[in-house]
Amino acid sequence: MLPSxxxxxxxxxxxxxxxxxxxxAWALFRQGKIAYHISGIWHEAIQVAAAMVLRPEHDWVAPYYRDLGLMLVLGMTAKEYMLGLMGKKGDPASQGRQMPGSWSLRRSNVLSVSSSVAAQAAQAVGVGLAMKLRGGDQTVLVSMGEGATCYGEWFESVNWAVLHQLPVIFLIENNQYAVSRRQDALMPVRDVVDRARGLGLPGVLVDGTSSTAVYQVIEEAVQRARQGGGPTLVEARTYRMTPHSSDDDDRSYRQRQEVEAHRQDDPLLAAQRMLESDGSLSQAKLAELESRVAETVEDAVAFAEQAPFPAPDDMAGAVFVPVGEA
Ligand SMILES: Cc1ncc(C[n+]2csc(CCOP(=O)(O)OP(=O)(O)O)c2C)c(N)n1
Ligand SMILES: [Mg+2]
Incomplete structure (x- = not known):
């Protein structure tokens, strides 16, 4: 159903x-104020729509490093994001120990992101197994890139989820690149969903630049999971408009014309146009939202800039559980 x-x-x-x-974040990186950034630009429709379908503090999520939009919907504040980006002590994920993008948010049932690509698939399946054993209608959504679906861990995880009909949604945010490797240099299938048949679960390919399309597909997958119908593989297609991370120079492996050709597929602009065309978003309302967002960003940056770093003598805090507390 079309979202309201x-x-x-x-x-x-x-x-x-x-x-x-x-x-x-990109500007802060260029100003030398942060050490690293990994971007979710052009992934926003997928992330926001998927998170919007879930029931907060009821369902579980195993995200990946690009999932800023998803984390914001799940309750991470702009201030918390900036604290993590700047490695400050108030960062809810690791008190400033992890790389930016290594989210976790205990109050929203968000598992900690592992730096090992595809590790979250197995973790989510474990959560799904616990849900099934306990009964109820919770689901777990796990997200990752298309490159991650080439890892053995991913196949093993999906296999297990299908075998035991676990309430897991495998959301693949296909941005057509895994660092410098194009999708066709990584996998012998055209679409990630082509793998679904062999693995024995439903697979749905959706336009990842359309928030309403993603919302509807995830809603169906969540319903299936809640009713005991098992896992679904959702492939949402977008394009990675930025380099892989702030450490990457994508000019060494792709043409500017290729990137520019995707500029017209902006998911944010698509959502804006849709709301404008059905009379839901006036110019005045848009200006109000823009200024509210700008203020939120400014406040978050100012707050995080003056926030303290973790103390050097607390280096192992929030990393290891102190002896006796395990
Ligand atoms: C097990 C493992 N292998 C390699 C890496 C290095 N690495 C980090 S991100 C990445 C590419 C992942 O591509 P994809 O899954 O498509 O996600 P995207 O970054 O494109 O969103 C790789 C190879 C890693 N972190 N972990
Ligand atoms: Mg990718």
């Missing part, structure tokens, strides 16, 4: 917030 006008407006707000925070 209210849901579509909410999705647009979070996509806008994610985009402006992300753009600010």
């Amino acid at each position: 006008r209210e849901t579509r407006l909410r999705m647009f707000f979070f996509m806008l917030l994610a985009r402006r925070l992300d753009e600010r």
